[in-house]
Amino acid sequence: MTQDSFPRSETRHYCVPQRRSGASWERARGGRPMRRCVLRRSVPARRDARGAAAVEFALILPILMIIVVGIINYGDMLSVRQSVSQAAAEGARAAAVTTGSDTDKTTAAMSAVNGALSAQGKSCGSGCSVALAPCVGETSKKCATVTVEIPYKGIIPGFGLVLPSKLKYTAVARVS
Known part of the structure; x- marks a missing residue:
């Protein structure tokens, strides 16, 4: 491998004109502006941030x-919960229309x-009552009060503090 095939230095020497106000400055230098030489990197600074996105993603994931x-x-x-409320309403409706x-x-x-809860794979045990x-307000009429209460366990464990442990719903329908 020749010496020319290796990459050159990452820094380059650039000279840029310096801006100074006042005609006396330019006259003192013979009418031409003074130049300031600066070392700049030819490789963008973005190269130093490689892997930062992966670290940020690992923190946010x-x-x-x-x-x-x-x-x-x-x-x-x-x-x-929607199934429980639907089951209670269906029970009250069935009690109201049955002779x-x-x-x-x-x-x-x-x-x-039980028929309404079977869609969710649940059944009414001791938590259901009719x-x-x-x-209330019309003592001459009879009402059916259906209460459905089933235990709830989330599909993914660890959220028991946020979600309720029991789901309860009550529906009332006038029977006669």
């Missing part, structure tokens, strides 16, 4: 992942609640 996982967990909780005794209305309401009692 855990925060972004926590936000994305939190959004996924929160979306799942909202989906289950027969109070036991028939309670059985119809519970089967409607109460047939006089309506």
Whole structure:
């Protein structure tokens, strides 16, 4: 390998005119402006910042992942909550339209609640109740109050402090 094939020095010598105000300065130098010589790098300063983007990305990535996982967990909780409220409303509606005794209305309401919750893979256990009692404000009418309460565990662990542990919804419908 010849000596000419190696890269030359990274710094170069540049001379630039110096600007001075006043005619007396130019007259003292014979009418020509004084030149100032400066050493400048021929390689851009951007070269020193190599890898900075990777370090910044490595610092921000855990925060972004926590936000994305939190959004996924929160979306799942909202989906289950919507199913619980829909199940309670379906149970109250089934109790309202069923004819027969109070036991028939309670059985119809519970089967409607279980049918609505099965879409989420949940079932109504001891947290579901159907109460047939006089309506508030109209004691001559009977209302069905369906309460659905199911335990909720997020799809991704670690967000138990932020999300609720139980989802509860109550629906009321007039029976007669």
